Amino acid sequence: MEDKLATAEKKVLVELVKHAQKRGMQGSQGGWKDFLKIYDKKLGSSVSDPARKSNDALLSFLKTFTEENDQQFFAKVLQWHLNRDVLVQFRKESPENETPEQRLVRITLEHVQYPFDYMFPSHEAEWVVTKLGKKSKVMRSSLMLALDCEMVLCEDGTEAVVKVCVVDRYQQEKLNKLVNPNKAVADYRTEITGITAEDLDGVSCSLADIQKSLKKLLSHGIILVGHSLNNDLKALKLDHARVVDTSYIFKYSDGPIFKRPSLHNLCKSVLGYELRKEGAPHNCLDDARAAMKLALARIEHGVDNISFAEEDVMETEMAKLLLHRIPINVPTEELKKVLPGAFTVEVKASKKAQAEKYCAFAIFKSSFDALQAFENVKGIQNTDSYGRPQKLITFHLKTGQGASLYVRKMVPDDSLGSVSTGKRAVQGEDFNESKRLKIDQKPEEDIRANSNQSEKYLKEIEILKQELRDKELNQCVDHLKEIEILKQQLRDRELNQCDDHLKEIELRKKELRDKEFHIDMQDKMILKLKNELKAMKERRK
Numbered sequence: 040m041e042d043k044l045a046t047a048e049k050k051v052l053v054e055l056v057k058h059a060q061k062r063g064m065q066g067s068q069g070g071w072k073d074f075l076k077i078y079d080k081k082l083g084s085s086v087s088d089p090a091r092k093s094n095d096a097l098l099s100f101l102k103t104f105t106e107e108n109d110q111q112f113f114a115k116v117l118q119w120h121l122n123r124d125v126l127v128q129f130r131k132e133s134p135e136n137e138t139p140e141q142r143l144v145r146i147t148l149e150h151v152q153y154p155f156d157y158m159f160p161s162h163e164a165e166w167v168v169t170k171l172g173k174k175s176k177v178m179r180s181s182l183m184l185a186l187d188c189e190m191v192l193c194e195d196g197t198e199a200v201v202k203v204c205v206v207d208r209y210q211q212e213k214l215n216k217l218v219n220p221n222k223a224v225a226d227y228r229t230e231i232t233g234i235t236a237e238d239l240d241g242v243s244c245s246l247a248d249i250q251k252s253l254k255k256l257l258s259h260g261i262i263l264v265g266h267s268l269n270n271d272l273k274a275l276k277l278d279h280a281r282v283v284d285t286s287y288i289f290k291y292s293d294g295p296i297f298k299r300p301s302l303h304n305l306c307k308s309v310l311g312y313e314l315r316k317e318g319a320p321h322n323c324l325d326d327a328r329a330a331m332k333l334a335l336a337r338i339e340h341g342v343d344n345i346s347f348a349e350e351d352v353m354e355t356e357m358a359k360l361l362l363h364r365i366p367i368n369v370p371t372e373e374l375k376k377v378l379p380g381a382f383t384v385e386v387k388a389s390k391k392a393q394a395e396k397y398c399a400f401a402i403f404k405s406s407f408d409a410l411q412a413f414e415n416v417k418g419i420q421n422t423d424s425y426g427r428p429q430k431l432i433t434f435h436l437k438t439g440q441g442a443s444l445y446v447r448k449m450v451p452d453d454s455l456g457s458v459s460t461g462k463r464a465v466q467g468e469d470f471n472e473s474k475r476l477k478i479d480q481k482p483e484e485d486i487r488a489n490s491n492q493s494e495k496y497l498k499e500i501e502i503l504k505q506e507l508r509d510k511e512l513n514q515c516v517d518h519l520k521e522i523e524i525l526k527q528q529l530r531d532r533e534l535n536q537c538d539d540h541l542k543e544i545e546l547r548k549k550e551l552r553d554k555e556f557h558i559d560m561q562d563k564m565i566l567k568l569k570n571e572l573k574a575m576k577e578r579r580k
Contacts, residue, residue, distance in 0.1 A: 052097040056089040066103030074100045118168045119161045139338040140181040143283040150287040156269040161278040167250045168278045169257045180260035185331035187323050188271040189232040194223040200274045204323040217242045226370045233320030264334045266302040285333045357406030361447040363398040380412040426451040
């Protein structure tokens with residue numbers, strides 16, 4: 040055990056020293072090689088590999104850094120390692136006692152894509168690493184928040200956050216802010232983000248302000264939920280270790296594990312509603328709420344109950360064309376002129392911090408429309424390394440400047456028949472040829488086809504049943520809410536009526552008292568007149 044701890048400590052110390060070397064950091068005794076000349080009189084800097092030095096030597100070098108910025112940098116790297124150690128221990132522990140929320144964290148951590156998507160350059164400037172806190176409290180915490188961001192493309196090739204939304208598990212807003220990118224923007228991607236340059240006029244909130252707010256919200260082991268959350272965290276320059284990625288926790292019933300469903304498809308298949316109308320821009324708040332709903336649906340429906348048919352996904356994928364190697368100076372609205380037909384543009388996040396080119400998806404209504412657009416566009420056709428057809432096309436911008444990009448199909452041509460045959464038949468497939476194919480089919484193939492079709496129908500029936508149960512449950516909840524509202528309204532009305540009655544009674548009482556006073560005064564006046572009349576009569580006698 041001690042050997043393992045010593046090895047882990049050595050690994051961290053070596054990494055810290057290597058980071059210092061890469062950054063050219065200077066302590067009170069200079070850089071690493073300068074330090075070795077003083078510290079190791081015998082070998083000096085002839086053996087400078089940190090991995091070949093003792094822990095004492097590495098620690099002594101790190102202690103020469105007294106500047107606050109240097110210490111903050113080392114603290115950030117150490118925090119990253121501490122967070123990852125907690126997660127490693129978490130994965131080793133038995134899952135029997137974990138909460139449903141913790142199970143989603145585990146599923147995210149164990150996904151094959153996690154090491155590639157969530158290894159952030161947290162040690163770099165402007166990055167923030169959240170503290171998980173004590174391991175015991177972290178592992179018990181089941182609190183969840185969902186996050187979504189909107190990003191714009193900047194002139195330096197990076198993406199900058201312009202809006203951040205955070206909601207809790209009850210769909211209540213915890214954060215809903217516009218953010219000033221504080222750099223020149225090449226493309227606001229308004230058709231996707233819904234944000235224009237005018238929307239950001241006067242916005243003073245910076246990325247650093249958002250990071251401070253998120254650090255507060257994500258303290259004490261809060262679980263952060265999001266769809267393809269790694270892209271949001273990368274843009275926010277925020278490393279939070281305890282995450283649930285909704286693109287990881289749902290899987291296709293058939294197909295590779297690394298294939299990730301879109302948020303739109305998940306909402307349609309799992310929650311039973313369309314996230315947004317076709318061509319409508321993203322709504323940051325709606326997307327955050329959708330991610331939270333999906334996480335809760337995954338908890339309520341169990342571990343393996345929700346999955347998707349691969350053919351549905353293939354049809355969705357086939358309705359796209361990939362536009363890649365797009366020069367950074369080409370805004371997304373110019374892409375509308377490149378391809379024929381009606382489609383929406385969805386920009387693909389760049390993995391490189393600074394890139395001269397970017398990629399985007401052209402999303403059509405159907406796979407047939409996408410194929411037609413590819414066939415009609417003029418360009419030099421070839422295939423990529425996976426055999427997928429693509430065309431190199433050239434065009435002119437509004438400025439008159441020339442540009443070029445590649446338009447690529449999502450799958451090779453030999454795989455199109457099995458996916459989109461139905462669509463093609465509708466558009467004019469030869470009926471006689473189709474009939475001959477059906478007649479020539481073998482009985483065994485018919486049986487298999489019928490069996491597969493039956494399984495598909497059974498799955499669809501189960502999904503419809505679940506949707507019906509969910510709708511009935513939602514209707515019951517809505518009815519109960521309406522009843523409670525009506526009850527409250529009735530109580531309010533009765534209370535108001537009582538108040539009115541009391542006021543009226545008080546008014547009547549006052550009127551009665553006034554009348555009694557007047558009657559009493561009249562009685563006194565009559566009595567006085569009677570007495571005066573009697574006295575007059577006696578005087579006359």
